[in-house]
Amino acid sequence: MASELNTGFPIYVLVYIYIYFRYMKNMEAKQIFWFTSFVIYLFLVIDITIFPIPTSLERIQYNFIIRDGNSVLDSINLIPNLSLNNILSRNFFLNMVMFAPFGFLINVIFIESSRFKKTFFGSLMFTLSIELTQLALLFFTGSFKTVDIDDIVSNILGSLIGLLFFSILFNQIKGDKERKEI
Secondary structure: OOOEEOOOHHHHHHHHHHHHHHHHOOOOHHHHHHHHHHHHHHHHHHHHHHOOEEOOHHHHHHHHHOOOOOOHHHHEEOOOOOOHHHHOOHHHHHHHHHHHHHHHHHHHHOOOOOHHHHHHHHHHHHHHHHHHHHHHHHHHHOOOOOEEHHHHHHHHHHHHHHHHHHHHHHHHHHHHHHHHHO
């Protein structure tokens, strides 16, 4: 019987319980809310970008056969296509939308200075880890996920858009507090 792991939900629950008792149990409610939001967001992105994962030898062999003689290397794009059509494509847009919360949430929770540089670097590391995991799964399981340099570009742009939203909101809140003090 062919099978695949469709979600990491059971693993996510265990990881969240560990994170809660290790790092969050002494936090204030507002901090727990933002930290939990970030952890759930990370789990959702991992679920969208990594799963399903073939788990049976039969399924893995089937994935390699179904490619009709095409190499798994055909699922790898290392040449950026930053044409207007590609940038306006649904996939590019959805990748930006998927990563905007990353740029927002890491600034709410972790980053206090050099926000642009740290958001850029953090999103680069997160998206690279996703793409490298997809590459490994492509070679070892015949996964149908694609490895695309354009995903890295769109994910980073999305994170920077999230940073922009954070900056606008932060400046609005800061301005409201200053107006109340007058």
